[in-house]
Amino acid sequence: MIIGVGSAGCRIVSQLHDLGTQVDKFCFVSCDEGDLTFCTGGDKLLIPYETRRKATPSLVRGIGSRYLPEIRTVLKDYSFVFVVAGLGGKVGSGLAPLIAATASELGATVICVAVMPYQFEKAKHFYAGVALRHLRTLSQGVIVVDNDEFLVSAPKKPLLQLYRQANENVCSAINRILAPPNEKEFGIGLIKFMDTVTHDGYSILSLQRTPSANSAEEVVNATVQSIYRTTAPGEASRALLYLVSDENFSANEMSASVSRLGNLLGGSTQIDYGMSMGGAGDLSAILLASGFKTTKFDDYDPLSNVLIGRELDFEPESALHLRIEGLLNIE
Ligand SMILES: Nc1nc2c(ncn2[C@@H]2O[C@H](COP(=O)(O)OP(=O)(O)OP(=O)(O)O)[C@@H](O)[C@H]2O)c(=O)[nH]1
Numbered sequence: 001m002i003i004g005v006g007s008a009g010c011r012i013v014s015q016l017h018d019l020g021t022q023v024d025k026f027c028f029v030s031c032d033e034g035d036l037t038f039c040t041g042g043d044k045l046l047i048p049y050e051t052r053r054k055a056t057p058s059l060v061r062g063i064g065s066r067y068l069p070e071i072r073t074v075l076k077d078y079s080f081v082f083v084v085a086g087l088g089g090k091v092g093s094g095l096a097p098l099i100a101a102t103a104s105e106l107g108a109t110v111i112c113v114a115v116m117p118y119q120f121e122k123a124k125h126f127y128a129g130v131a132l133r134h135l136r137t138l139s140q141g142v143i144v145v146d147n148d149e150f151l152v153s154a155p156k157k158p159l160l161q162l163y164r165q166a167n168e169n170v171c172s173a174i175n176r177i178l179a180p181p182n183e184k185e186f187g188i189g190l191i192k193f194m195d196t197v198t199h200d201g202y203s204i205l206s207l208q209r210t211p212s213a214n215s216a217e218e219v220v221n222a223t224v225q226s227i228y229r230t231t232a233p234g235e236a237s238r239a240l241l242y243l244v245s246d247e248n249f250s251a252n253e254m255s256a257s258v259s260r261l262g263n264l265l266g267g268s269t270q271i272d273y274g275m276s277m278g279g280a281g282d283l284s285a286i287l288l289a290s291g292f293k294t295t296k297f298d299d300y301d302p303l304s305n306v307l308i309g310r311e312l313d314f315e316p317e318s319a320l321h322l323r324i325e326g327l328l329n330i331e
């Protein structure tokens with residue numbers, strides 16, 4: 001099943017639903033009714049909080065813990081759970097860890113898709129950095145989507161259009177990688193996908209397009225450059241490459257692209273690939289590379305640099321609003 005949490009998470013999962021992504025169930029969770037109204041074709045869970053109080057992700061998580069029975073009902077019976085959330089706001093950063101932890105307790109393999117805030121959204125960096133580390137400890141794999149990369153490729157686009165474009169890219173990448181093979185597509189499939197993302201460390205997703213159908217190596221270069229803006233070069237242990245082209249794309253070009261990727265990633269990376277011949281003249285490459293121990297987002301949470309590998313116990317990191325006389329708030 002796939003579950004969208006918060007505004008970005010609900011938008012992305014709703015789009016995955018509209019694309020016909022092959023999963024058994026879609027689900028949407030948010031504190032904001034507006035996030036849920038436009039979502040179609042899935043279960044919806046509203047977890048409201050009083051907007052009068054200064055909310056933080058931990059407060060939202062505390063409120064969410066009252067809804068654990070409902071969350072368990074949504075999650076039970078599924079062996080693979082994908083949790084999709086934008087990090088840095090209160091809802092996704094607060095509830096995605098709670099949902100990931102609950103799904104793990106129920107015995108599911110949990111993969112989180114974490115959309116990270118733009119460089120300029122400074123106020124969101126700390127919450128996003130903490131939530132990302134938190135998700136890493138609670139799930140079997142975390143796929144990082146760096147919003148900054150969409151800004152690099154189209155800096156003049158209005159922000160809303162950029163979000164739309166980013167969501168289209170993320171959805172099309174997940175959809176294509178998960179799609180079973182048919183006569184126009186040579187999909188990668190769930191097993192290789194899971195083998196890649198459940199590897200140690202973070203996975204990073206990148207999608208690049210070129211208008212010309214003749215430059216497969218160029219577009220592969222661009223995906224690797226994009227990933228190396230988010231993490232340190234040379235750490236990838238596995239990678240999935242998916243190329244979307246037209247019917248003239250040759251076996252030679254495919255083999256050159258895979259070799260090029262192997263050279264750029266350092267030679268010891270295990271690469272699986274897939275392709276679609278259904279492109280309309282342009283060429284796009286989707287790269288999902290995994291095994292990264294560090295990302296640029298480590299600096300968003302200065303505590304992690306102070307603690308150097310020793311993790312904080314995240315359990316107490318929920319604020320509970322209790323109506324006990326003389327004791328209003330326990331954190
Ligand atoms: N790619 C993409 N990123 C988004 C979208 N909406 C928000 N974001 C990013 O995701 C991060 C979290 O934002 P939201 O999802 O709006 O936050 P939230 O979880 O709903 O929490 P609140 O802000 O408290 O409502 C932000 O830093 C944004 O940069 C979207 O539609 N697409």
Ligand SMILES: [Mg+2]
Nearest residue numbers: 006007032091
């Ligand atoms: Mg929101």
